[in-house]
Amino acid sequence: MVTVNFKLSDVGSMQLESTVPVTFEKILNQCIARSASDCGAVFAIRSGKVLTNRDMVADSDVIDIYPGISGG
Amino acid sequence: MFGILRINTATGEVKREKDNSKHFLLGGRTLSSHLVCEEIPADCDPFGKRNKLFFCNGALSGTTVSSSDRVSIGSKSPLTGGIKESNAGGIVGVRMTQQGLRSIVLEDAPAKDNGWKIIVIGKDKTELLDGNFLAGKGVYEKSDLLSERFGKKAGCITIGPAGENLLFASGIACSDPHGVCSRYAGRGGLGAVMGSKRIIAMVILDDGEEKPQYADKQAFQKASKRIVNLLKENPVSTKFTKYGTAAMVDICQALKVLPTRNFTSGTMEGAEKINAQTMHDTIKERGGEGRTQHACMNPCAIQCSNVYPDQDGKLLCSPIEYETMALMGSNLCLKNLDTIARMNRIANDAGVDTLDCGAAIGIAMEAGLAEFGDGEAAIKMMEEILNVTSLGRILGSGVKIAGKVLGVRHVPHVLGQAIPAYEPRGTKGMAMTYLSSPMGADHTFGFTLRDEEDPITKKGKVALSKKFQLIGSRMDAMGMCNFVRYSVRDDMTPLLDLLKARYDVVISASEFDDFVKDTLRMEHQFNSEAGITALDYRFTETFYDEAQLDTGEKIDITDQETAEARMW
Numbered sequence: 001m002v003t004v005n006f007k008l009s010d011v012g013s014m015q016l017e018s019t020v021p022v023t024f025e026k027i028l029n030q031c032i033a034r035s036a037s038d039c040g041a042v043f044a045i046r047s048g049k050v051l052t053n054r055d056m057v058a059d060s061d062v063i064d065i066y067p068g069i070s071g072g
Numbered sequence: 073m074f075g076i077l078r079i080n081t082a083t084g085e086v087k088r089e090k091d092n093s094k095h096f097l098l099g100g101r102t103l104s105s106h107l108v109c110e111e112i113p114a115d116c117d118p119f120g121k122r123n124k125l126f127f128c129n130g131a132l133s134g135t136t137v138s139s140s141d142r143v144s145i146g147s148k149s150p151l152t153g154g155i156k157e158s159n160a161g162g163i164v165g166v167r168m169t170q171q172g173l174r175s176i177v178l179e180d181a182p183a184k185d186n187g188w189k190i191i192v193i194g195k196d197k198t199e200l201l202d203g204n205f206l207a208g209k210g211v212y213e214k215s216d217l218l219s220e221r222f223g224k225k226a227g228c229i230t231i232g233p234a235g236e237n238l239l240f241a242s243g244i245a246c247s248d249p250h251g252v253c254s255r256y257a258g259r260g261g262l263g264a265v266m267g268s269k270r271i272i273a274m275v276i277l278d279d280g281e282e283k284p285q286y287a288d289k290q291a292f293q294k295a296s297k298r299i300v301n302l303l304k305e306n307p308v309s310t311k312f313t314k315y316g317t318a319a320m321v322d323i324c325q326a327l328k329v330l331p332t333r334n335f336t337s338g339t340m341e342g343a344e345k346i347n348a349q350t351m352h353d354t355i356k357e358r359g360g361e362g363r364t365q366h367a368c369m370n371p372c373a374i375q376c377s378n379v380y381p382d383q384d385g386k387l388l389c390s391p392i393e394y395e396t397m398a399l400m401g402s403n404l405c406l407k408n409l410d411t412i413a414r415m416n417r418i419a420n421d422a423g424v425d426t427l428d429c430g431a432a433i434g435i436a437m438e439a440g441l442a443e444f445g446d447g448e449a450a451i452k453m454m455e456e457i458l459n460v461t462s463l464g465r466i467l468g469s470g471v472k473i474a475g476k477v478l479g480v481r482h483v484p485h486v487l488g489q490a491i492p493a494y495e496p497r498g499t500k501g502m503a504m505t506y507l508s509s510p511m512g513a514d515h516t517f518g519f520t521l522r523d524e525e526d527p528i529t530k531k532g533k534v535a536l537s538k539k540f541q542l543i544g545s546r547m548d549a550m551g552m553c554n555f556v557r558y559s560v561r562d563d564m565t566p567l568l569d570l571l572k573a574r575y576d577v578v579i580s581a582s583e584f585d586d587f588v589k590d591t592l593r594m595e596h597q598f599n600s601e602a603g604i605t606a607l608d609y610r611f612t613e614t615f616y617d618e619a620q621l622d623t624g625e626k627i628d629i630t631d632q633e634t635a636e637a638r639m640w
Contacts, residue, residue, distance in 0.1 A: 008322065039307055040306065041308060043521075045327065048328065050524070064326060066319070068522040069317070070522065071395055071493055071494070
């Protein structure tokens with residue numbers, strides 16, 4: 001089970017059963033499909049490190065997703 | 073034809089001219105930097121008579137287009153010694169349009185003991201009035217007095233005691249839609265340039281009768297609606313609406329780039345006490361004058377700003393932005409939003425840049441003048457700046473000078489301008505941007521963080537920084553809010569269609585980018601002629617020698633790489 005936490009978002013947390021290992025891009029697409037909302041560009045972080053679309057996600061991974069905004 | 077109003081601050085002479093060039097059409101930073109490079113000798117004294125101050129609105133100012141009324145202020149910066157463009161939201165841009173003006177120029181400089189003047193620009197005349205009654209007052213009181221005398225709808229521009237005393241961290245405050253001078257062109261010491269010309273305020277009256285003319289009004293209205301739809305549909309823009317830029321606290325904490333303890337760490341224990349959710353909840357709980365989803369200009373579909381109330385629901389500070397939450401918060405190990413709000417309010421009243429002053433206070437704490445985490449001490453230091461005490465003069469002169477005077481080596485700046493709220497050893501893309509901006513360390517120019525697959529490597533960051541320098545500069549180039557860039561990042565057509573419908577001028581995407589690149593080239597050339605060399609585009613040595621505590625990274629970017637990132 002992969003846990004995806006959408007921070008600063010009404011989407012909240014999701015737990016996904018997926019055939020792992022799988023790319024983060026696939027996991028994100030599953031989340032988008034399930035929540036029926038487009039999160040746009042995001043920051044994805046696993047264990048303090050940035051995840052790219054190509055990175056592989058393993059079972060019991062916990063991924064935090066933040067909106068891809070900037071400061072001002 | 074576009075109007076330019078030239079005001080000689082020594083003689084009081086006023087001249088109106090017209091110009092039809094594309095620089096004037098685009099306005100914004102395209103125009104302000106063009107005029108700086110054309111008319112200011114790069115080697116001049118920023119406080120001397122040969123420096124000028126240019127106020128330029130943008131191509132779509134005064135129209136129905138969302139988020140299009142930024143005013144760019146350009147000059148030679150006393151803080152960096154190079155070119156500066158700093159822009160602000162509010163209503164000044166639209167008031168200029170209503171007076172038929174694309175640019176206002178303050179030229180020359182009177183003797184330093186001359187009385188203070190207020191420039192008042194109306195439809196029938198422009199005059200210089202006695203402004204001595206404003207001298208020494210904070211910006212909030214000046215703002216009230218200007219509103220009382222000229223009306224809440226006047227577009228007012230003023231400086232605080234810091235600018236009156238030529239402190240390098242002083243900014244220029246512009247009227248917001250409520251008539252309060254709360255929108256800052258904060259960076260680069262332009263408040264001091266205005267002070268050196270003995271202009272304490274400029275008022276653009278609400279009696280202007282010029283209305284925007286359209287080559288194709290129907291097409292313009294259609295294109296204007298398209299922009300609104302793009303902004304409302306963009307999932308990133310909409311995040312700004314609920315949380316504003318404060319959302320970056322959690323993001324930067326997670327990425328280990330939240331500047332903490334004078335830029336020595338990238339995370340702060342207890343950062344959640346000053347994050348976006350805490351701010352949002354506090355504003356909602358206190359109610360009263362508190363607001364999220366607040367616009368700095370009308371119209372604006374993004375509404376990223378906020379009004380932070382005190383415990384009684386009265387306005388304490390508006391807005392509080394992420395950069396301030398970090399530089400006056402985590403950078404000083406402060407975990408209380410009320411403390412940050414009070415410091416921000418004092419900064420607004422003093423008329424200073426919260427980034428440079430927050431960073432300077434970090435230096436003062438590093439030097440032992442106060443403990444990190446001591447909120448009351450931090451507030452007292454801000455009051456020293458407001459009261460222009462000896463220590464206040466040091467802190468209000470920016471982080472580089474504070475470091476020199478207080479004997480601190482680890483000083484977060486590039487070209488003398490304080491590093492914004494992304495610790496550079498944790499994000500080499502932002503580091504590259506800081507090291508290649510003509511304005512000194514600048515985050516709005518070249519924001520790479522979101523697109524860095526591996527923030528701690530420098531590989532690929534020259535190209536990445538340059539890509540986003542171009543994207544970021546496009547909005548400044550025509551007076552648009554920087555956050556519109558998310559919606560036109562890959563396709564500028566919606567904005568270019570608006571230019572066609574307004575002016576019947578076709579500017580292709582590549583031609584527009586040529587303007588942006590030309591502007592960057594000119595700005596770097598100005599800096600070179602001002603005596604800024606490759607050696608100045610560096611962090612202080614400690615960033616190269618000492619590892620950031622959370623990422624373990626040092627700056628490993630070479631002079632050659634930053635030179636490449638400055639090449640257009």
